[in-house]
Amino acid sequence: MDVVPAADCPSIDCSAVPSIVLPLESTTGIKWHSHPQHQLAWAPDGVLVMAVDDCRWVVQRSRALWMPGGVPHSVTPSSPCAMLSLYFEPDECPLDWSRPTVVDATGLVGPLLTHLAGLPKPRTAQRDRANAVLWDLLSPLAVTTIPTVLPTDPQARKVAMGIRDNPADKRGLPEWGHEVGASARTLSRRFREQTGSSFERWRTLERLNAALPLLGAGAPITRVAREVGYHTASAFIAAFRREVGTTPAAYFGA
Template sequence: MPVSRHIPVAPTVLRRLAAGAGIDAHRHDDHQIVYAARGVVSVATGQGRWIAPANRAIWVPAGAVHEHRVHGRTDLHLVGLPVTANPLGLAGPAVLEVGPLLRELIIEYTRDPGGDPAERARLLAVLLDRLRYSPRQPVHLPTPRDPRLAAVCALLHADPADGRTLPELGARTGASERTLSRLFRAELHMTFPQWRTQLRLHHALILLAEGVPVTAVAHRCGWASASAFIDAFRRTFGHTPGAGR
């Protein structure tokens, strides 16, 4: 991560951002909820990247250096929370499920940050209560450290549709399949197929936010068919790519 700014108080605000806009690396003394009611938002830290469509939000813990990037025209809702307000006890960034009620609470809480304090306190209390029932989602793309593993991951970042096997990628980067398999589990805490699926889903969300048709997204991200992509997407995000739009 580049040199970051220190913004002690995490803002509570709605920001309407153009496609491709972002917020450079910074950190807060507060926790923060990052939610895109429209568009897709990603948050990057030194540990990896988290991405969320409109039925997910990203939890950023106090002190974490992070940067935001949006894909497609995005209504970005940011909710700052004191360090004492951590209903799920999360120590690191996480993607959380956002149901209809939590969605409306976040939107309303960020609509008028300077509103009546008593009303806002009531809203916040309900919002925190709903967060308590928001399960974490496995939508995380961890960053590799070992240069051999990083080289393999870079090849797939450049072309998510690259269908080469792990032995073939290892031959290209000078590492054995056994070594790479061990590194995927030790550093990224997932298997190679699991990491590649996460990568493809991340790229798919970005392409969908940019208006690319579902069939083209499936092809560009490496799925054998549109139906296979739709099935993988539904299992991860709870809805089809078309419904997400």
């Protein structure tokens, strides 16, 4: 899903809906939007990818994502699942996290999120008590994101979106250049100038990003490597460790 400028994102007021469970299909998502309220999003079954600017976070059973109010974001499910969201008014929330923050959803947090989602929608003393417990339990996780900036040049952007749609595509710049009507040298220069990375490294980062939802769903490393364009699991693990600083298994605490 392409990034949409903040000025073009609708703002959705969720003040009347402190919690919601929204079924999502793998072929649909939630387009770029924001809301004045803080959001805590969780996927008790399945995997979601939430994007802000050029960064993407994986949300699944063991991880929820804190989204500050007013931050434009999109949601893309990698499989049919339900997104559980809680919304909090900023002036009533003791947390001061101004950036998207991954939090641990294991232990008591997951059941508490489920409990809050099942409470009556109007604010009640019961909800306030449960929220107070939640504030004490929420624990940020140190998670490395893998930003990939999209080039602004139309021809280079077409290449980038083609790789984003199919990260296993093995075509090099000469083949892509033939398709989009630009020389390999021109595309190489535009990737470096507009993304800060060579085409080869940009493709590696995009492949690793594409791997995260699969890893979050518990897919075997060999299958993940193959689906994002690596011939062997060892080559995928080496690239992941080089760019992220840890192994795929350690990234999700396996």
